[in-house]
Amino acid sequence: MTEDKESELRKAITGTFRENGLLIAASSLDRIIAAGVNPKDVVEEAKKEGLWIIAEDFILRFIKTDEELTEIAGEIGDAAELPVSVVKTKHSYAKDVAPQIRIREDTDITDKSSSDGTMQNFVDYFNNKYERLGSILKERPNYRTAVTVEALKKLGKTPEPQRIIVMVTEKRESKKGNKFFEAEDPTGQITVYVKPGERRLEQAYNDIMLDEVIGVEGVLSNNLFVAREITEPDLPISHPEHRSEEPVCVAYLSDTHVGSYLFLEKQFKAFIEWLKGSGNRKELSEAIKYVIIAGDLVDGIGVYPSQEKELTLPDINKQYAYFTDLVAQIPNYIEVIISVGNHDAVRRAEPQPKLPHEIAEGLEKLPNVHLVGNPVYADIHGVSHLIYHGTTLDTVIGSFADCSYKNPEKAMTHYLRKRHLAPVYGNDNLLPTTRDYMAINEIPDVLHCGHVHTNGYGNYRGVRIINSGTWQARTKYQEMLGHQPTPAHMPVLNLQNMEFTLLHFE
Structure with missing residues (x-):
């Protein structure tokens, strides 16, 4: 039998059982195909016995004829004379x-x-997401003094770079290859500019997903926050790891x-x-x-x-x-x-x-x-x-x-x-x-x-x-x-x- 024909036969047999509200086990299906058992006979007998799962041992009834059973019994002989072996297994540690x-x-x-799907539910969700991931970023020494978007705009251009923790809402790229993303925190919105040509920074930009909470270090220039570094919440390089005392x-x-x-x-x-x-x-x-x-x-x-x-x-x-x-x-x-x-x-x-x-x-x-x-x-x-x-x-x-x-x-x-x-x-x-x-x-x-x-x-x-x-x-x-x-x-x-x-x- 070709693979395609066997596949069609499997589907047909499975369909017969499904139409009658019966579950046919994979091993039982293999037995039916190998022995050429008529699925309708199995369905009829299963219904008589009130079954809904057709197990492999049930299919065996339709494979062994009376003559085969007699032949097997003759080969075995008197069961009382068969040796009995006891296999001892190791006790389970667990x-x-x-x-x-x-x-x-x-x-x-x-x-x-x-949640009932109201606008307030969405506001609460995004605020909680920002708070949870923002708190992770604030564990980093350089982000403990991060400012809000509102405070950044009030500060204006400063000689030292500033750090903000924001949620990304949009990404876009100009025809000239300039990359931008829109970001916000609970106090306001800002456009972040990523200079082309800085490989590490461009890779960080490419890895940003919408709705992600990130840290950005940079300087404010003409209402654009020019990024110098982009930081994901990430895992710390080292942290406590736990092990079981038992194997x-x-x-x-x-x-x-x-x-x-x-x-x-x-x-x-x-x-x-x-x-x-x-x-x-x-x-x-x-x-x-x-x-x-x-x-x-x-x-x-x-x-x-x-x-x-x-x-x-x-x-x-x-x-x-x-x-x-x-x-x-x-x-x-x-x-x-x-x-x-x-x-x-x-x-x-x-x-x-x-x-x-x-x-x-x-x-x-x-x-x-x-x-x-x-x-x-x-x-x-x-x-x-x-x-x-x-x-x-x-x-x-x-x-x-x-x-x-x-x-x-x-x-x-x-x-x-x-x-x-x-x-x-x-x-x-x-x-x-x-x-x-x-x-x-x-x-x-x-x-x-x-x-x-x-x-x-x-x-x-x-x-x-x-x-x-x-x-x-x-x-x-x-x-x-x-x-x-x-x-x-x-x-x-x-x-x-x-x-x-x-x-x-x-």
Whole structure:
């Protein structure tokens, strides 16, 4: 069978189950195609038994005939005479370690959203963003004496350069190559001029994003503030870094997209079995104390046009029920932190609250599961984590020549340099909240994102940057864009020595 014909057959079989309200597991679909099982027979029997998930063991009923079963029984003989072997496994280290986890409720918007879309909401949001990022810049010795735009204009031209902290509202370039940007603070507006020919300054100008809060040093000349230096909030070169006293590990996941026919169920189950002690690298699996899932738990409904054609289960409640069944199989001594993303059953505008009770009731009953909003800070065994799905990575990647979907860690570095998870307001779906939950006021030890379906890892000024990729195979949209995801590649971080490992469950 050619690849195209097999793809068409898979879609047809998946469609048959979907039309009957049934979810067919990827491994079950493989069995049906390999053995030539009639999907209609499976559907009929599943309906009789009241099933909605077609597991692999159910398909096996339709593969083995009575003659085959008799033949197998004859080969086995008397089961009582078969030797029994007991395999002893090493006791899991993490099982004996008490969890140390603190969700920073003050950084989670859940139950705190008060925005109703009024003009005052927008004013409050931008004022808070300016205050938060401005306070970071004021920690720098040379910006402690920064003046307001109003005070700068009153001072006029001075022999010594002045410093201002402003939000950028517009960028423009003249035909002659002169570069300008409009900026403001709570006291007024000003035009900043960047002289051509100064490479370092021009690069800083090119890196500026609209709505970004920056520091500018320069002199006032004819109502223009002539820039000599442009400073981002950025991270300090050195800052306190935290480590666990015990060698516990975190497994980082995102973008499982349960409910999509491209969800890699077989690989995900292999991951769960690995946590239970199967396979190799047991010294690592036995140290896993935490699992963090950074959103897009399910594929959702109506997220993009014609999505229903790519779903094995076009029912949002059943998608979450299946996801819950999978999470429930993770050993209960492992703490699981679950955030949300743009495919999940919460509002699209960020920051996003945690999953609502009516969707997450099953997850709420699991004692080792912690449901959180997006973004959120969490202290895990003494190591600070900033967990964010990463929807705004699309904007950041599209804004910088050095960024691409192949290397998401570079775009995530810009989050840290700008100290904000959504530098540009207009490009992304953001809620104008009184507090700017997207600002990175506190420096995390680990920044964990997903969304782009590509793994990435980096270390920027002591912050470990982790993008956890996906558990969904390559989509048609990704093929059209030429984007190559890295599915079923799972990052693991040792919180004691910060050793990074990337495991493949392909």
